[in-house]
Structure formats: structure tokens, C-alpha cells
Amino acid sequence: MNSKSFRTDPCFLRNEFFPIGKYGFAHIRKQIIPLDDVKLIACSDTRQNEAPDYKKYGVHFFVDDFRFSGIFSHPQTTVDKYSQYAFLMTPDFSLYGEMPRWRQIESIGKNRWIGAYWQNKGLLVIPTISWSDYVSYGYCFDSIEKRCVVGVGMIGCKHEKKAFLSGYNEMLARIEPEAVICFGDPFPEMEGNVIAVNYKESRKKVR
Amino acid sequence: MGGRGTFAAGKSVDYLYEVDTAFSKDGKWEGVKILKGKEGSGKHGLPESSHSSDAYLKLEPDGSFRELRLYDKSHALYMEIAYTIEESLTGNRHEKVLHYHTYDSRFSKNKDGPFSRSKAKLLTDSMMKQYKKYFRGLNI
Numbered sequence: 001m002n003s004k005s006f007r008t009d010p011c012f013l014r015n016e017f018f019p020i021g022k023y024g025f026a027h028i029r030k031q032i033i034p035l036d037d038v039k040l041i042a043c044s045d046t047r048q049n050e051a052p053d054y055k056k057y058g059v060h061f062f063v064d065d066f067r068f069s070g071i072f073s074h075p076q077t078t079v080d081k082y083s084q085y086a087f088l089m090t091p092d093f094s095l096y097g098e099m100p101r102w103r104q105i106e107s108i109g110k111n112r113w114i115g116a117y118w119q120n121k122g123l124l125v126i127p128t129i130s131w132s133d134y135v136s137y138g139y140c141f142d143s144i145e146k147r148c149v150v151g152v153g154m155i156g157c158k159h160e161k162k163a164f165l166s167g168y169n170e171m172l173a174r175i176e177p178e179a180v181i182c183f184g185d186p187f188p189e190m191e192g193n194v195i196a197v198n199y200k201e202s203r204k205k206v207r
Numbered sequence: 208m209g210g211r212g213t214f215a216a217g218k219s220v221d222y223l224y225e226v227d228t229a230f231s232k233d234g235k236w237e238g239v240k241i242l243k244g245k246e247g248s249g250k251h252g253l254p255e256s257s258h259s260s261d262a263y264l265k266l267e268p269d270g271s272f273r274e275l276r277l278y279d280k281s282h283a284l285y286m287e288i289a290y291t292i293e294e295s296l297t298g299n300r301h302e303k304v305l306h307y308h309t310y311d312s313r314f315s316k317n318k319d320g321p322f323s324r325s326k327a328k329l330l331t332d333s334m335m336k337q338y339k340k341y342f343r344g345l346n347i
Binding site: 062092094096098130132133134153155157159162163164166168 | 208209210211212213214215255256283
């Protein structure tokens with residue numbers, strides 16, 4: 001690869017999708033998602049030749065970032081495998097409170113870009129929504145079409161209920177999601193059409 | 208994975224900052240907590256939202272006033288008074304000046320973006336009178 005081909009590579013520029021908002025995140029459009037009997041499998045448990053029963057599952061990314069960070073680097077390698085599944089939740093790149101703003105914005109950007117990439121490849125995508133503090137509301141809900149089905153994860157959130165619910169309610173107000181796929185037990189205060197998925201049942205099964 | 212109000216260290220904002228007891232035993236000045244970022248937290252200023260207090264102070268290493276942040280009932284930042292370099296007011300980048308910025312709800316809970324704070328402004332006479340007690344070590 002020469003210099004010109006490298007610097008004009010779409011996977012380097014990441015500018016092929018319609019930009020939305022201050023940071024130009026890729027647009028995740030609303031899709032019709034089958035919501036009866038939602039089941040999830042972790043991205044780390046997916047396989048190239050999946051068993052028929054698991055093809056009815058959606059893929060979640062509520063695992064440590066290092067387990068899926070390669071998707072952003074080499075997205076083309078993900079399509080065949082992930083196309084086997086009912087739908088894909090966008091990778092949950094972390095948005096921890098300690099992260100500087102640029103790092104959080106980067107996580108959102110990657111989340112959206114991969115979602116747009118998969119939608120462009122004809123896959124069904126559910127955007128995973130994350131936030132950190134009040135200030136993050138200025139970017140963390142961007143570029144999601146209103147009335148989308150969205151996903152949130154509850155792992156690690158039990159001890160930050162106030163901060164979680166603040167962002168969750170802001171999400172409801174901004175996106176007005178058709179449904180919220182909730183990985184883990186939701187807080188009783190969570191409003192909206194919450195579809196809870198038991199995280200233990202989504203764990204790797206011996207097969 | 209991770210976010211939605213959580214911290215990598217598993218602890219909330221209170222634990223990214225710690226009370227600075229270098230200048231007073233209780234870590235307060237005129238009833239306001241003096242904070243500093245915990246080593247390794249990456250935090251160098253004051254929080255953008257409060258946990259339970261309605262104000263936090265940051266002092267310079269010599270104990271003089273650097274910054275006061277004020278938070279509303281929903282713990283969102285609404286004003287900051289600082290004694291720092293502000294070129295827009297002094298015309299230079301070496302002279303400190305006492306000034307303030309306001310942050311309305313568009314900063315903490317931005318809906319339209321981009322979120323921003325007001326430009327630096329000099330304190331009014333009434334603000335000086337109201338907040339003077341916090342300006343530790345300043346000859347004003």
C-alpha cells in the first residue's frame with residue numbers, strides 16, 4: 001500500500017457515512033427489529049458456523065472492550081460471521097467517568113461508525129447507548145434516529161443508580177426509543193418499553 | 208463495555224477528587240469544601256457536576272484562591288469564578304484576573320449542541336461583595 005492509497009482508504013478516513021451533529025458521528029437509522037422473544041449472545045461466544053438455534057439470537061457487546069476492539073480496525077472481517085445472527089447491538093465502547101472528553105467522544109464515534117457500517121451491509125442493528133455525566137449528554141445521544149430500538153447494559157451500574165437513571169431518562173427524552181433492550185436486571189424506575197434480557201442466560205454455553 | 212454513569216475504578220466522582228486538607232484541618236474554607244484531583248484520576252480542575260455540595264473550591268499550591276464552582280439543586284454546574292489568566296480580559300497571557308463564567312443547562316444537559324459556557328466577565332461589585340470571603344490569599 002502506498003501513501004496515497006493509505007490516506008484515502010475509507011477505513012482510515014471513516015467519512016463515508018452521513019455525519020450527524022457537532023462531531024459528525026455516522027447516522028444509525030431506525031430499522032424494524034423483531035422484539036418477540038429477544039435473546040442475546042456475547043460477541044465473544046459467536047462462531048463462524050453457528051448452530052441453527054443460536055442464529056435466532058442477537059449479538060451483544062457488553063464485554064470488555066479488548067474483546068471487540070478489532071472490529072473497528074478490520075470491520076470487513078465481521079460481516080460474514082455476524083450476518084448469521086438475528087441482529088447486532090453496536091459495540092459498547094466504554095464511556096467511563098475518568099476518561100477525558102476526547103476519549104469518550106471517540107468511543108461514541110466508533111460505536112456509531114460500526115453500526116452504520118453494518119447497516120450499510122444489510123444487517124439489522126440496535127444502537128447501544130452509553131453516557132457518563134451531564135456533560136456527555138452533549139454528544140452521547142447524537143446520530144441515533146428517533147424511535148429506534150436501543151440497547152443498554154446494566155453490568156456495573158447498580159452502584160451508580162442516580163447517574164444511570166439521569167442519563168437513561170435523558171436518553172428517553174432525546175431518542176424516544178420504540179423499545180429498550182436491557183441487558184441485565186433493570187431498575188424499577190426505568191420507564192419506557194423495557195425488554196429485559198437475563199445476562200446469566202446469555203453467558204457462554206457449553207456446546 | 209462500561210459507562211452509563213460508572214467509573215473504571217468502580218467509584219463515583221467523590222472518589223476521583225479528594226478533600227484538600229493542606230490548608231485547613233476540615234478541608235473547608237468559609238464552609239466550602241476544597242477539592243483536588245486524586246493522583247491518577249486525570250482530574251485537574253473541579254467537577255462538572257456535584258455530588259452533594261452546592262460549591263467546591265480549588266486553591267493554588269500556595270493556598271491562594273484559584274477557582275470556585277457553584278452548582279444548582281440538580282447538581283449541575285451554573286457558575287465558575289476563577290483567578291486565572293484570561294486573555295480576553297487582560298489582553299495578555301501572563302496576567303491573572305478575577306473573572307467568572309456562567310454555565311446554563313445547555314452545558315450540563317445540552318440538547319442542541321454545541322454546549323459552551325459564557326465568555327469570561329469581570330465580577331460586578333455585588334458579586335465581589337458576595338464572594339469575597341472565598342478569595343483566600345488574594346489582595347482585593
